[in-house]
Amino acid sequence: MQNKEAIVIGGGPAGLTAALELLKAGASVCLIDRNERLGGQLTKQTHMFFGSEKQYASHRGIDILEILTNSLGKYGNKLEILTETTVVGMYRDKVLSCVSGDKFFKLQGEKIIFATGASEKALPFENNDLPGVYAAGAVQTLMNEYGIKPGEKVLMVGSGNIGLIVSYQLMQAGVEVVALVEAADRIGGYLVHASKIKRLGVDILTNTSVKRAIGKDSVEAAEIWELDEQWQGIEGSERTLEVDTICVAVGLAPLTELLQQMGVNVKYVNELGGNVPILDEQYQTSVEGVYACGDLANIEEASSAMVEGRIVGINAARSLGRSVENADFRIKALRHELKDLRGGPPGDKVRKGLKKLGVAT
């Protein structure tokens, strides 16, 4: 079994910045991702990001990824990258088992940083297993990574930023978005994103959801209906929309299973997306030397995931005995950035969730 100084699991924005800070401090890093390419969600984001200059706002997600991977390139053999490698098991003594192709191996790390992100939530409705019903992330992967259109006419379910942005990206790919339905009484994501698709003719229907998918071998239509205040469907309000694709974007849940395997304490916090690890001030889990950051810790944005990754990287480097220049000052500034990013109405949910978790914001 190989021993590593620091292992980062997950090469999305959180994992990449954590790795960068560790490398900057002189530590050796083993960065693991199950995908072919590093970047996590960033590989699919062709739109410009929000935030401020510090988090590369106004750059497209894919361009932010390039900036981050270019900086990684500077560290040569201090950095080992294992792509197409999935961590499948975790043990208490910080041993992880990995699978890559038909190879199976174990690694041990002095410090382990979890940045595994989140998985998409499913939505129960009749015939939701018909071909043509997709999760939003799958649609993005098809379109933006492989250049394949999922269909010609889409019903989008969910008005969070993901539903709004994927609708826009579908239109850019030449796919018609027939309507977007949202169960709540108002749009969940940024209104600028909503206005962007509305002015191109997409109907946004609040208090509405999908009742069932219709079709023999694949989706031929979708039946939608209005919901009352208790989110119960109103009989008689059904409408049929001719679509060949139903795209579900109803939220993400942190991927905490591996952490739970090694006995890390988690807590269910609805506002943060589900079961999340309980973290201390250092972003350390209940197991010493094991850290968590990004969507895994709370479903948020790439901007905040990058800031959290940096904080974790600095903390882990310090506890490895590496000296980090201006560490206290930098951590303070990074915490300030998080506070700014979460300071407005879109941050209400995360602030509430973190409070429940006992984390100071």
Added chain:
Amino acid sequence: MIEKNGVPSMNQVKAEFPTQETLAKPKAIIECYKRIPCNPCETSCPFDAITVGEDINERPRIDFEKCTGCGICVYNCPGLAITVTQIKGDQAHLKIPYEFTPLPEKGESVNVMSRSGEVITQGTVTKVQAGKKQNKTALIHLSIPKEFLYDAITIEVSYGS
């Protein structure tokens, strides 16, 4: 209602416009109605005409005296929430952000859309800026009848390619 369907009210829209006299020169109209953590409009403007301020969740405010209508903020805004508008005789000249292909061509007649996604009139494309600086958000210059000043927001995208 914008929270329900993405369409701002006419009052909300008009509140972001300067007087028509001011619009004799091109000015940026910022339609960012809800507080979000974002400020590239402020940092991209070379004339310091836009302020978000210390708290990046504040809504951007514009100083029309400083704004030259250059259009730089238009293609730097991730929300595509800014347009530049000018009144010239019986025409309104717009600079709008556009992220679809194919790009319209100079001289082309295009369908002009309202904020609720209806075709309201025809306009003429007078210039297309789509260089490296615009970084895939093209700046389309558009001339439309002045009566649609407060209604026009973008141009129609055609499907089926």
